[in-house]
Amino acid sequence: MIDICNLGKVFRRPAWALAARPRTGARSVRALRDVTLTVGRGEVLALVGPNGAGKTTLLRILATLLLPTEGSARIGGADVVRESGRAKRxxxxxxxxxxxxxxxxxxxENLEFFAGLLGMHAAAGRRRATEALERADLLPMAREPVGRYSTGLRQRLAIARALLGDPPVLLFDEPTRSLDPVAAAGFRTLAAALAREHHRTVVMATHNLEEAELLADRAAILTGGIVRETVAMDGPGGLTRRYHTLLGRPQ
Amino acid sequence: MTATILACLRRDYLLASSSRLALAWQVVAVGFAVPTLYYLGRMVHLGAVPALRAAGGDYFTFVVVGVAAATFFSAMMGACAAAVRNEQLGGTIETLLVLPASFPALALGVSLWAILVAAGQACVYFALASMVFPTHLAHANPAGVLCAAALTAAAQVPLGMLAAAFVLLFRRPDLLTGTLASVSVLLAGVFYPTSVLPPALRRAAEYLPLTHGLRALRMAAIQGAGPAALAGDLAALLAFAVGLFPVAVLACRFALHEIRRSGAFSA
Incomplete structure (x- = not known):
């Protein structure tokens, strides 16, 4: 479902932007180098690694928000650069x-708006929005302004928005970061059901190794923009041990 | 495309109606502006300014057409850039760009509410001016007005696209629209005929689409001139539209490519 081949990303400060940006700092930063990964239909891949490892950059390239500097990535056969419209769907x-x-x-109202941008007309959009809110356990708050939502509730709303178009590929960037333990468990149950029962492909960046072990079929350990190792889940603690072997234990 | 535009319109209506006072003020403000222009116009004696002869010698009619049209066309030019800036500041621009809506549909959708509000304001200007105060709009030529308005809009839209590209790229407030609007107020003949300007400024004014738009609109609305009589200004507006549109499209494409390359979306 997802094919990533020799993907690289360097953030360069463009010459024309020198006047508009801070002149301090490095002129270029390499965020990803030679990343090759394949994620199958119904598979859950966790991206783990320290801050600045390139997890979010990788997700943003897959989401068509960022252009890679080299290599390619395909979602359902659609190239995220040349066929970004198809990939977005x-x-x-x-x-x-x-x-x-x-x-x-x-x-x-937020989800109805985003449903419109997914091409749904009013009635269909409202139905899908209600279903997505129900899946994210947000129906009781559906008519409250988002300004009154807590961080965790907004995060659940973001998950509901990701589910809105019922896409075959779901990309989650630290999806449980602000969730309470019950909501986090709810997310894991939902993500597992989406992958196992509905054959959705899930790629999830997380710092929570236990969560990755519970949910993912495999985990890619990234450091410095490089995939150091792809680990298949073979029981509790396996990923954590491998991660600390590669990156060292916290003092 | 329709779903995207309707979704944007509904969203902007909901956002605007969440502050009804601000929405109402946009109409009330026009209610204050029209009498102000009328009483200002009474200071200008009939025939005192030869340049106003083309406007039937009535300054009030002249300035109401100018202000209403400038309000509408400035909004048309600035709507997209303002919407892009709001999305940047609100942190929603990334979310919009990750969804499969096309950029032209999105640009039109997020601009449409502001354009409709400005069109409503222009209508209130004309309604108040013609119903409450004496104006010289009885001989308006609808075909001439329509042609002039449509082509002025067509010439302003690429400028709006350029402004939106600037905001996308630099993540700064829209300087282009603000500058052009100020220059237009000075040179395009919003408050006074361009013929009162010194020759150098008069020549510079010819490079602004609004100069041709206002001249054509006034001729059509006040003197009843049809499209044939407006041919010179309509041709200039068409040239602006045709000349600027490809540049604006390229600028938008470049801006979108650059923000996807740099990852710099929000303010």
Missing amino acids: LLGLAAGDDQGFYWRLSGL
């Missing part, structure tokens, strides 16, 4: 720090 993205809502509108 196949994916849903939810980020842990998602601010992408209109705070004066209710959760339902």
Whole structure:
């Protein structure tokens, strides 16, 4: 479902932007180098690694938000650069720090708007929005303005938005970062059901190794923009041990 | 495309109606502006300014057409850039760009509410001016007005696209629209005929689409001139539209490509 081949990304400060940007700092930063991964239909892949490892950059390239510097990535056969429109129809993205809502509108109104951008007309959009809110356990808050939502509730709303178009590929960036333990468990149950029962492909960046072990079929350990190792889940603690072997234990 | 535009319109209506006072003020403000222009116009004696002869010698009619049209066309030019800036500041631009809606549909959708509000304001200008105060709009030529308005809009839209590209790229407030609007107020003949300007400024004014738009609109609305009589200004507006549109499309494409390359979406 997802094919990533020799993907690389270097952030360069463009010459024309020198006047508009801070002149301090490095002129270029390599965020990803030679990443090759394949994720099958119904598979859950966890991206783990320290801060700055390139997890979010990889997810953003897959989400068509960022252009890679080299290599290619395909979602359902659609190249994320050349066929970004088709790729966008196949994916849903939810980020842990998602601010992408209109705070004066209710959760339902927000999702109805995004459903419109997915090409759904009013009635279908409302139905899908209600279903997505139900899946994210947000129906009781559906008519409240998003400004009154807690961080965790907004995160659940972002997950609901990712589910709105029922896409075959779901990209989650630290999906449980602000969730309470019950909501986090609810997310894991939902993500597992989406993968196992509905054969959705899930790629999830997380710092929570236990969560990755519970949910993922495989985990890619990234450091410095490189996939150091892809680990198949073979029982509790396996990923954590491998991660600490590669990256060292916290003192 | 329709679903995207309707969704944007509904969203902007909901956002605007969440602050009804601000929405109402946009109409009330026009109610204050029209009498102000009327009483200002009474200071200008009939025939005192030869340049106003083309406007039937009535300054009030002249300035109402100018202000209403400038309000509408400035909004048309700035709507997209303002919407892009709001999405940047609100942190929603990434969310919009990750969804499969096409950029032209999105750009039109997020601009439409502001354009409709400005069109409503222009209508209130004309309604108040013609119903409450004496104006010289009885001989308006609808075909001439329509042609002039449509072509002025067509010439302003690429400028709006350029402004939106600037905002996308630099993540700064829209300087282009603000500058053009100020220059237009000075040179395009919003408050006074361009013929009162010194020759150098008069020549510079010819490079602004609004100059041709206002001249054509006034001729059609006040003197009843049809499209044939407006041919010179309509041709200039068409040239602006045709010349600027490809540049604006390229600028938008470049801006979108650059933000996807740099990852710099929000403010």
